[in-house]
Amino acid sequence: MPEKIAVEMRGVTKRYPRVLACDGVDLSVRQGEIHAIIGENGAGKSTLMKILYGMVRPDEGSIKLNGKPLIGHSASDSIKLGLGMVHQHFMLIDPFTVAENVVLGIEPTKAGLFIDGRAARERVERLSTEYGLALDPDERIENLSVGLEQRAEIVKVLYRGADILILDEPTGVLTPQEVTELFVVLRALRESGRTIIFITHKLNEVIELADRVTVMRDGSVTGVVSAAETTPEELATMMVGRDVLLRVERQEATLGEPVLTVSKLSALGRKGTHVLENVDLEIRSGEILGIAGVQGNGQTELVDAITGLHATSSGSVTLSGTDITNLKPRAIRDLGVAHVPEDRLERGIVPDFSVAENLLLGHHHRAGYSHRGLINVAKMEEHARTLIAEHDIRPADPSISAAHLSGGNQQKLIVAREFDGAPTLLIASQPTRGVDIGAIEFVHTSILKKRDAGVAVLLVSAELSEIMTLSDRIAVMYGGRIVAEFEGGTVSEEELGRYMTGAGDSGDEPVRNRPLDDNSPGQAAAGGEA
Amino acid sequence: MSPPGALGTITRARKSDGAGKLVSLLSPLVAVLAAFLVGGLVVAAIGESPLRFYSVLFRGAFGSVDGIGLVLFNATPLIFAGLAVAFAFRSGLFNIGGEGQLYIGSFVCAWAALKMPGAPAVLLIPVLILASAAGGALWAAIPGYLKARFGVHEVINTIMMNFIAVALTGYLVVEIFKEPGQMTPQTAVIPVAGELPRLAGFFQSIAVPLPNANPLNASFLIALVAVWLAWFILYRTTLGYEIRAVGHNTSAAEYAGINVRRTLVMAMLLSGAFAGLVATNEIMGFRHRFLDNFSSGIGFMGIAVALLGRNSPLGVLFAALLFGVLNTGALEVDIFTDVPRELILVVQAVTIILVVVGNEIVRRRLAGGAQKRRPSKEGLEAS
Amino acid sequence: RQSTPSQGTDAFKVGMVFDVGGKGDKSFNDSAYRGLLRIADDFEIEHTEFEPGQDADRETGLRKLAQAGFDVIIGVGFLFSDSMRSVSADYPDVRFACVDFDVRQDEVLPDNLAGLVFREEEGSFLVGVVAGLKSETGRVGFIGGMDVPLIHRFEAGFIAGAKHANPAVSVTVGYAGSTPQAFADPAKGKELAMLQYGRGVDIIYHASGNTGIGVIEAARETGNFAIGVDSNQNYMAPGHVLTSMVKRVDNAVYAVILAAYENRFEGGLREFGLAEDGVSYAMDDYNAGLISDAIVEAVEAAKAGIIAQEIDVPRE
Amino acid sequence: MFELVVLDSALRMATPLILASLGGLFSERSGVVNIALEGILLTGAFASILATYFTGDPWVGVAAGIFAGMLVSLIHAAVTVIFKADQIVSGVAINLLAAGATQFLTWITWGSSSNSPTVGGMARWSLPETWGPVARGINVVIGHYPPLVYVALAAVAAAHVVLWHTPFGLRLRATGEHPSAVDALGVSVRKMRFAGILLSGALAGLGGAFLALNTHQFVKNMSAGRGYIALAAMIFGKWNPVGAALACLLFGYAEAVQMGLQGQQVPSQFVQMIPYVLTMVALVGVIGRARPPAALGKPY
Ligand SMILES: Nc1ncnc2c1ncn2[C@@H]1O[C@H](COP(=O)(O)OP(=O)(O)OP(=O)(O)O)[C@@H](O)[C@H]1O
């Protein structure tokens, strides 16, 4: 096969106000290959691809497409040149049909004026049969599953005649079954001569699918390797810049009484489907339960159901013997549940509030801060100064607005607030998402300190290494159910991965690597109610 | 909860540091000056002297103690109406219904006064102030509730309720409460005990020669208290904290255990109460009865005032004073120059447009070092 | 604003504040304005006029004029009644006149305030006679502006006149609304008239200020007749305006200013009826062909009867 | 209350509402709230009388109304699309501006800030009678209403076709739903929004022209809240041209009935409330939840 270069990026640099998103990046993709780009959160992968696609203008650097230089191109230029991009966040219009989404912008017309609906439908059908992307062109996007939405995105790109496809984290939101199907499609596309650039965090996928891999860290490229000649470990080292697993000092757990007992918990999602099904969990005081799973398998709903933010349809949640099922969020908080939410900006902080005000969020009604409906401003500021000092939040100014803190410091703020006030149960959802290494270490140490102080911790993370490092016990969620449960340190990353992808799913009962004892979730729940 | 509103979100004034703060304070000032310039150009274009135009305008407002009294009098209802908009804005709601709320507040005020003919002033005045606030609050609570409970956008509902309030009070005053034997669609005069005192006497006693006929009355003092109260509620009470939290980030508020629905309804209630207090000036202080259609858009002007005041209570006070100056001067201009008063409306409108545009420009300039937002919010919501 | 008064000169100065509907309504306000222009022409009189922007400006505007040394200040329309009472009390040296003053029972006006009121029912009676005789369908209509006693007088006189001429005639009545805005809504006036014409009415008398412009438009569009009010509106749709009930606000305004100018102004209520030439019906080239001599004779007979108090015209 | 005259009246009164709500529709489908409809109606009304007054041709007036509407909407477009300022605030300011500017210009042109002189109206459509009885028959139909009534009805059909059957309509709706998706496909969001807002101005300006030319005169504030009612009708009609037009007809009918009911015991104020109360009830969900374009009100 002649080695023609499809995409050639040289010295691409992009500066954002506070970050150097891409720092002199070189990327070379051969025609007809599947080229993976990997890197941690914020490494600059999406930015690089947006630059290639013409949605973001680089500050420096040059781009060549099939040997021809691209200068100041726009997204529509890229489309004309045969570039297509499936974005990390899908760009589909919910109330439109698949066909309408596909043809938008290049509509087939009758009499040069009206949209030719039949032609649009036929073209979509032809494309979907050709590449095995089964899709109903007349179905509205809002009725599609995520996997089908992604197919629509791919058809959209193919409709525009793309021969270079960029897929930004296509598997992050897919079920394992859907991932397998996607890979079939991508291989078929490669067979047809197309070039594919594929961004992912999952190293196994890279090894399985890609021909070559470019690894990024902190905005620069740390290596380009052939997938056949590397291992996940090697890739991970290149990604993070040192040994993969973070080593944290941890002592043996001293277990106490059960704190959280979740029993036969089910909940419905927006479309009326089960997002949680018969979930059983138990966490004792002084114990960390880690929940592993691919995003979108019910972890968010589980946390929300426990904290009163998502209504449950059946089952119960018990906190130290008190039934808290479907209580109001404030009531649950007041019973000693702290919660580091998975989405910092969406939930964790009020960006326009000052740091001091943010540090009061959720505690603001409590005695000491609030008296007869009045906020004790002096107390609020004193509280803020203490927490800022304890957690080294920078800059150390309680009056600055939280929007102006860096992501890591925002996360520290949330951790400071939620860890304060002696919780009995601590729920930490993606506690280190998008934060720098230093902050990660700080958060991990804080979580362990809480555990050692006898707090029950529910840790939800997409980062397997995080789960493996911190958890005393690990549960795996898949399709809204707990499919497996392990003692910490008794299971390998591969094995976990197998369950996470549904591969180890044998039946309704979760797999456990230890005999069910007296403290099995079901019985504990019954005991709690008695 | 909190489904996306029918009309989307409101861009919020953002807090900015140091030099940014200065620039964002200066930008409305620059906008006002630019709007004056536009007005001057129009005046020149129709062949009149802009200098004379503005000198007449400012003479009307500042040329005499009487003029200054009129400025304060004209500013009073705008302070209330502006506070109503600004307060609701803090909870993320856009209350366009000040007009309707002040009609209902005023009607309830007049009605309560007529129902208590023998009551002494010490009783009647507080009762009427509360009645005014309650009337406005009640009217505002309806769209607030519909927003909180059904997610119906408050903008449409408050507009609808403006029309309904005008028709309803029109019906009540024309068909039921009209002063017998009179043509004017107005109620009878409220008892003297319910009247707020004019301030002329007080000012004369401290040697400020405010004429007896000047309509400035104690309602202005109530307005000043209301400014303080609005600030105090927002920044010093738990409720205010919750209102602002909901306004800035609804899902964070929900996560923090704040009852978002209740907070929205409370914010609207208080907002409507401020609008209803317009009655203290119009009914208790000045007209001493409810006159059909008396307002001619005070509620809508409140939107402009709030905007110009960047939705802060103190800002509302200053913006209302500016509009008071313009309205007072407008009459003078109308009578004593060949330029019609409508030009002042144009100046006010241009001011608002320049202020919002200026805000955005300043925000974008400042955003350079400060923005920490997601690159693509839309993408996030769609996926 | 024809001549902007120079403050501080000794010239005799008159200020006029208009009603809702404003200058250019071709009706009530314009009639008052004509009176002002006429006297300003006849004598050395400076004058200024304006339309209040907000309700509170009614009173403030009157005060501003009084402070600025105006000799006579005229408020056009009953909405000024309250403000006139209070401002005239504050400025006893300035003379005030209010058109259509909304007088209270047993009210005694101060020396410096003249209330100018008209016996509109008498003029309305005459145009009612015209309508009663002219109607071919036997159905005539009345459209009022704001639903208030003042306008009820027009309605009552018109109905009485029509029945006087033709006892079998039926009268359809409509009002544009119950707020002052009802005098300034020609779109609504037109639709109200279209409805009446559509139901067989062939002559409509309007007493609705600006709103009536729409009534006259509807007459033209449907080929029917309208009867104008306040000013002579015959010219507005030649061939379709049968006549106009002219309310001589101009004469009243002229007279009251003249009295002040000649230093013989007296406060109190001044009534203008047929006898005082305060109301009448308009005959000119535009409607000469529409009104037969027989009709003119009948109208003149009714007029004589009213002046002689042989015909009793109801007020409501 | 189904007399022909009442229905006729309803249709005529619905006409400016229909045009304005179609205008609102194009703007909001592109994602831009248009509270400025009220001011655009008013400006269109003023411009149409001004042009008719000076040219004597009401059709020139119509063109002027459309043009003026577009001019005003251009301000809205600039403020909201280029400067990305708040759309509601811009609309409120434009309404204030339109009220002041039209009165000011009326005063400059005719010396009264309340009223213009009357101008010649628009002749009804008709074929020459000499063409025989068929022409006369056709005239009964096409001459029954003022010409712009037919134009408005045709505009409803045209809007439906444009929105649902043309590439432009698809892109416009897509812009209102998900602008970044449209952007990613290389379609300019800015252009689509400008187009939507300008169309909005043209249609509402036409509505204003009807309002004024039908009464042959400009009167201050003659839009009298119709812009807001049109907005309500658009929502009531769930952002669909046909639905919006039906809602306008309903509102027009309520008003006509109110006039027709005079003399009977229903207080007019209550009949006046009908459209507003109906809208509120409709929004709460009696006729199903109205779903606005997803990106409505969000600057892009
Ligand atoms: N529009 C923007 N404005 C400011 N900063 C931005 C913008 N877009 C991206 N960034 C920043 O640039 C850096 C790189 O972001 P990018 O989205 O490319 O990361 P990524 O590698 O795709 O991460 P992830 O795996 O989380 O998707 C991050 O620090 C991000 O916060």
Ligand SMILES: Nc1ncnc2c1ncn2[C@@H]1O[C@H](COP(=O)(O)OP(=O)(O)OP(=O)(O)O)[C@@H](O)[C@H]1O
């Ligand atoms: N009515 C008032 N009385 C006393 N102090 C006030 C009043 N209004 C505002 N302040 C003071 O001025 C400060 C600035 O107020 P402002 O409402 O403008 O804040 P801001 O910068 O707009 O904040 P944000 O919009 O983030 O809430 C307040 O924090 C308060 O201390």
Ligand SMILES: [Mg+2]
């Ligand atoms: Mg990315």
Ligand SMILES: [Mg+2]
């Ligand atoms: Mg502020």
